[in-house]
Structures are given as C-alpha cells and as structure tokens.
Amino acid sequence: MVFQKRIDRTYLAVRRQLQGMRCSSYEVGLFDRRDKQSLRGIVTYSQEQVLNAVGFLKSKNASGHDIFIRPKGSQGLLLLDDVSQMMIGRMKPHGDHPAAIIQTSPANYQVWVRVSNDPLEEQLATEVARSLARDYGADISSADWRHFGRLAGFTNQKPEHRISCGYAPYVLAEACQGKICPSASRRLALAQKSLAAIRASRQVYSPRTLSRSSKPSPKAFYTRYMSLYLKRYGEQIDKSRMDFAILRKMAQRDYTAAEMAEALREASPGLAMRKAGHEEDYITRTVRNVLDEYQSKHFFS
Structure with a gap:
C-alpha cells in the first residue's frame, strides 16, 4: 500500500x-x-x-x-x-x-x-x-x-x-x-510632490495662538464630537474614521500633538480592542497623519 x-x-x-x-x-x-x-x-x-x-x-x-x-x-x-x-x-x-x-x-x-x-x-x-x-x-x-x-x-x-x-x-x-503595480511611477512622483509641499509648509506655517482656557480639555472635546457622530451615524460608525475626523477638528482649534494623542488614549471608544497590540503606533500614526494633512491644506489655502 x-x-x-x-x-x-x-x-x-x-x-x-x-x-x-x-x-x-x-x-x-x-x-x-x-x-x-x-x-x-x-x-x-x-x-x-x-x-x-x-x-x-x-x-x-x-x-x-x-x-x-x-x-x-x-x-x-x-x-x-x-x-x-x-x-x-x-x-x-x-x-x-x-x-x-x-x-x-x-x-x-x-x-x-x-x-x-x-x-x-x-x-x-x-x-x-x-x-x-x-x-x-x-x-x-x-x-x-x-x-x-x-x-x-x-x-x-x-x-x-x-x-x-x-x-x-x-x-x-x-x-x-x-508584481509591482503599473501606477508605481506615478504614485511615487505624486507622493514626492506632496511631501515637498508638506515640508515647505512646516517652514512657513505659524499656528494661531489660542489660550488654554478658551479650549475644552482634549477628552472633553473628543467626547463632545463623538456624541454628535454617534447620534448621527449610530454605533456602527467606523471608529478609526471618527478618530481622524475629530482630530481634524482639534487641529483646527490648535490642539497640540500631545493633546490629540491624549484625547485618543482617554476617549476613543474601544481603542484597546480595536487596535489591540499596537495602540500607541495607531495613536502616533493618526496624529501625525492629521497634522500633515492640516498643515498641507493650510499651506495651499
């Protein structure tokens, strides 16, 4: 056999x-x-x-x-x-x-x-x-x-x-x-252009001054907008996209990167389960991406 x-x-x-x-x-x-x-x-x-x-x-x-x-x-x-x-x-x-x-x-x-x-x-x-x-x-x-x-x-x-x-x-x-994707050269060229703009914006961008007393705490700010989003879209809302949207609003109010990270740690719903094993990586990436996007838009506005 x-x-x-x-x-x-x-x-x-x-x-x-x-x-x-x-x-x-x-x-x-x-x-x-x-x-x-x-x-x-x-x-x-x-x-x-x-x-x-x-x-x-x-x-x-x-x-x-x-x-x-x-x-x-x-x-x-x-x-x-x-x-x-x-x-x-x-x-x-x-x-x-x-x-x-x-x-x-x-x-x-x-x-x-x-x-x-x-x-x-x-x-x-x-x-x-x-x-x-x-x-x-x-x-x-x-x-x-x-x-x-x-x-x-x-x-x-x-x-x-x-x-x-x-x-x-x-x-x-x-x-x-x-295989390498056919769009690779175009993607790389556009990314290089975008990076150059972001780096230039960092050299010329000066954030508006805003006193600490005029802003809610990072947790309070996040919680306020989270309630609005959950009321509008329900519990099934994509929580990562909600994080990004709320941090965009925080960037517009001149919250610092540390304050934005604090808001995610203290208020982002179910973060430990959603991003289990890489919460801090997730927080760092999200804050960085929001600030990069905001500064780039400010430069071109």
Whole structure:
C-alpha cells in the first residue's frame, strides 16, 4: 500500500502569501487575545524561515494567538487595511494592481501593493500608502510604511468574527501575483510632490495662538464630537474614521500633538480592542497623519 503525504494547507497558504509579498525578509508577530496588551514575540525571518516556522505558528494560533506579518523595513510593499471587495475591483483598472489580496474574515480584506522593487524612504512610502488608502476607502490611520497584516492559513481570533457555529474563520490568501503595480511611477512622483509641499509648509506655517482656557480639555472635546457622530451615524460608525475626523477638528482649534494623542488614549471608544497590540503606533500614526494633512491644506489655502 502506498501512503500519500498529507498536504499542509496552512503551509500552502503561507507560501502563497509570501509569493505575493516577495520580500527579502519579514517580521512575524503574535498577539495573544487573552493578554490584549501588545504584539509580542516579533521575530525577523527569511521566507524559508517563515515556512519552517509554520508548525510553531499553528500551535500558537491554536492557543488563541493571532499571527501577523510585515516586511522587515521599508521594501516598497504597502498594506491597505479594511478594503471592500468593491474597491478591490476598482484597483486594477486604475493601475494599482494588488500584489496580494488577503481575506481576513468573511467580506473583510487587506491588500498588499508593491510600488517599488527597491527600499523606499520611510516618509515617501507612508505618503504613497496614505494616497492609496484615500483613493480606495481603506483605513487611513493604518496607512504607513510598516503596518502589520494578517498571515494567511491561520484563524482570525477576534471574537466578533466568529462564525455562527462558534469557529474562528481562516485568513485566506486570494490573488497573490507579487508584481509591482503599473501606477508605481506615478504614485511615487505624486507622493514626492506632496511631501515637498508638506515640508515647505512646516517652514512657513505659524499656528494661531489660542489660550488654554478658551479650549475644552482634549477628552472633553473628543467626547463632545463623538456624541454628535454617534447620534448621527449610530454605533456602527467606523471608529478609526471618527478618530481622524475629530482630530481634524482639534487641529483646527490648535490642539497640540500631545493633546490629540491624549484625547485618543482617554476617549476613543474601544481603542484597546480595536487596535489591540499596537495602540500607541495607531495613536502616533493618526496624529501625525492629521497634522500633515492640516498643515498641507493650510499651506495651499
């Protein structure tokens, strides 16, 4: 009798995603849903080492850990988080071909887009990621050069994504072409122009003076506008976009970056659960993106 070796579907899914990402090295991190504090155990791997670690990662996933991955450093590969299937369909006709499409749970997607085969300056990579996020309705606060995405072949341990029978859904690697997008040169040129404008605005921009006593506390300001947004759009509102919108208003009132970060820490609803493992990264990115956008608009107004 001839016994055929069983194919490890997790191994195949991981290999498929890595073929789409096509990086020289990766960082793999574990998030323990029981801990809910931070992404732990971040390890640098080659592609071969990631594949060799599949057995270990499966055991951690089975014990309640989510498995995340990103390129090691800025390698020209950018993540779009929380992209709809409809928007993914619009990417290719506009030259923004995905390098890898990852279904993180039913009807929820992350998309990796390659805009360079060479390392990119971090600010430039972030500006390209932000432009892509704006164009395709992705989470702008997650758009930067170093964001973690889920690794295919493992289950998504978020309780809200469990299917009716109670099982956690598998993260799936869909189309993984691994090619640089045709729009890369145009995207990079526009991002360089935008960065130049932002840097120029920082040199000439002088914020209006406003006394501390004339402003509510950061928490009070955030809470006031949060109540208005929840009343208008309901509890299902995208909380990350609400964060961004309220911080825009804070920028217009000349709140400092530290005050805006304070508002998110103290008042953003469910932040620890929504951004589990990278709350401070999320806060830093969101504040920076809001201020960059505000200063750029002020320069051109």
